[in-house]
Amino acid sequence: MTKNIIVTTRAGLGDVLLITPALRAVKECYSDHKLIVYCLKKSHREVLLNNPYIDSLRLLPPLYLWRYPYHLFSYLFNNSRRQGHFFDTQKLKHYSMRPNAIPVSWLYNKNVKEVVPELFSDLDVRLENKNVQLFFTKREEAKARHRLAPYRNTIIMHVYSRTSVNHMWSIEKWEALVRELPEFTFIQVGMEDEPRVKGAIDWRDNKMGIRDIFCLLKYATSFVGVESCMGHATNAFGLPGVVLFGDTSPVHWGHDNNINIYKNVRCAPCFHHLNGDPCPYTHECMRLITVEDVKAALIRQVNVQQVMAKHVSVHQPADY
Known part of the structure; x- marks a missing residue:
């Protein structure tokens, strides 16, 4: 049976x-x-x-x-x-x-x-592979490659979280990050009601489903954003990204393919205490993250991705 x-x-x-x-x-x-x-x-x-x-x-x-x-x-x-x-x-x-x-x-x-x-308390489950699992059709992957083809150094950006207001970094800092890295193409994804980052290509609610957005991560150069589903999705592809943590800890919610920026202030992590309610203090955990912190981490991750891409191309068999 x-x-x-x-x-x-x-x-x-x-x-x-x-x-x-x-x-x-x-x-x-x-x-x-x-x-x-x-x-x-x-x-x-x-x-x-x-x-x-x-x-x-x-x-x-x-x-x-x-x-x-x-x-x-x-x-x-x-x-x-x-x-x-x-x-x-x-x-x-x-x-x-x-x-x-x-x-x-x-x-x-x-x-x-x-x-x-x-x-799965009564099952003997051994976790051999800790990576997030996402699977796409060839058609979905072709669409993602086609969408990103016109751009170089593509950085998928997600700046909003519906889980907690304490995940958020200021829009002014996001816009400063985009201005200071003109050699990168920032593509903002998310819902239309989420704050727009000036200077980034606006693909919020661009008639794409969540699978289309996740598939972009597979072919992007890097990712930058707050702790959200997008940051988790990068783990499925080993995409070197940068994730900003405030009221949650990267020990619990982070992934080793990303640089997880976390200031570890005295009152953090507070997610399970506040349960998404606004910070009663000064939101110090996110205020202490500087544009320079994120900029340096993102440059480092783009370099890592470029080295990985060269390694793949060198070891890829030639077509005859």
Whole structure:
């Protein structure tokens, strides 16, 4: 009899990205089980499309879940329990994934990607690959290359976070960064209601879906932005980027492909205490990050990417 492992995605896009290494580990460790993922939002499903480690990807709304009443019951039961608990029978295990709700006492000095497998509390899940997992079609990749082809030294920029106002750096500093690096092409992505950075190419809500934006990262020179889903997505491609941290810590939410700028002031990290509410002090954690800090880090990462690109071209077989 086929056994089902059912996962429900919750919270934001960044949380969905951060569970992808664990989903891969679950499938690799339990290849004889069927891994079913229910998505709370359509955007969650877009992030997980084409993932070869997921056997069935479904939307969560009751309109769809009524087709699977047993799964619906387990989901409702699971919602009444604490994070990481599950409804368990011999045929089905149901896990609710919400990394940003993990109590800070669980984290210590571990990255969230390393903690997520522990939410599969009764499964022996070994995390061999810690990278975020994103998979695109050839058509999606061709579109991304075509969009970026006219530009040189492309820097994908994302300056806004819907998770916490304390993630934000001032627009004036973003604009100063663009002015001081005219040799780079800054392309701002995000939603249309997010603040615009003057001097950057404006691709906010440019009729692109979230998959199109993530795919740009695969072919860009670098990335710069606040801690958000975009910074997490860079990890899928090993893209050398620069991420600014304020109320969260790069120990928990950062990736080793990025330079994570963090001032570690006395009151930080405070994300789990404030839960997105505005800083009651002076937002010192982000104010202390200077334009020069970000500029120097970005130049360094662009140089790293250029060296990587030369290494790939040297070792690429010639076409005959």
